[in-house]
Ligand SMILES: NC(=O)C1=CN([C@@H]2O[C@H](COP(=O)(O)OP(=O)(O)OC[C@H]3O[C@@H](n4cnc5c(N)ncnc54)[C@H](O)[C@@H]3O)[C@@H](O)[C@H]2O)C=CC1
């Protein structure tokens with residue numbers, strides 16, 4: 036893999052985030068070079084044809100022109116050919132399937148695979164970097180996460196994220212390949228901490244959304260952020276994350292962003308439920324809210340490790356329709372008083 040800007044980057048998943056990242060990668064950092072080629076894979080041929088014809092991904096990131104060196108394709112082989120960095124930007128539960136289908140096209144390559152999705156795999160309870168290691172063991176996994184709405188990044192608004200890989204030099208090279216004037220990328224070797232923050236905050240953001248949708252007030256919202264962060268720290272401690280990572284961009288930073296912004300789909304899902312919409316109605320309007328798919332497996336992992344996560348458990352119970360929102364609020368408030376701390 037080159038640490039310059041002239042390599043070929045393959046982005047799998049032409050959603051909002053994959054498209055914003057494709058443009059970032061195509062810009063090639065602070066000094067754009069035309070020789071950087073970025074392939075952007077989407078499964079749907081019609082979607083690709085639209086992007087090729089219009090130069091915009093109107094379905095997922097409207098109003099943002101694709102840079103000329105971003106090449107949309109629905110051909111896996113073409114997308115993967117000669118890639119020296121692979122960005123996996125499909126929904127978390129689709130990651131394993133994507134990697135399995137990529138396997139024949141990346142054999143012989145050792146291109147690092149940067150997981151840009153936020154979640155934990157159902158069934159296995161595995162973190163997404165583990166899924167990469169299981170399916171494509173020759174490819175070093177890396178994780179990109181942090182407070183970053185695709186719409187903000189696409190507009191060039193100032194954003195800071197973390198990029199982690201087991202090898203510090205690889206993390207720094209990958210950070211350099213994606214960084215841009217408005218996109219600051221901090222490197223890290225704490226993959227577990229970076230990926231765990233992104234997965235858990237989506238579940239906690241649903242709780243904040245519910246509180247907002249129920250008009251419980253700003254004080255309740257702040258309490259949920261603070262006590263949600265305590266849950267994140269406990270979970271991270273049990274699963275090997277470094278405390279400094281949890282207090283950084285991919286932990287506290289993304290938790291605050293997602294728990295407080297109407298741009299967040301997870302927060303918006305909570306708002307809709309708080310206002311009485313059904314999950315089906317809200318999901319149809321909002322689209323992918325990863326917290327919906329992560330809450331069960333997060334709680335299972337927490338239970339198995341003896342980690343107390345009352346807010347995440349309440350979200351899981353509400354989303355699984357085991358209890359009502361009013362019952363969840365009453366149960367959280369009825370918990371016995373305790374000393375503050377994590
Ligand atoms: N949108 C955002 O601001 C950010 C999103 N993320 C994460 O990135 C991931 C993707 O999110 P978005 O791009 O926003 O979602 P999205 O809903 O805009 O797009 C997801 C895309 O993945 C495609 N897809 C699904 N399964 C696929 C498969 N097997 N192969 C190829 N493509 C497949 C869908 O067709 C869709 O185009 C999520 O895990 C999300 O949490 C992370 C940071 C920011």
Ligand SMILES: O=C(CO)COP(=O)(O)O
Pocket residue numbers: 153181182183184237240289292293298299300301302323324325
């Ligand atoms: O992860 C994100 C911002 O960092 C995007 O949040 P949502 O998936 O809730 O929209």
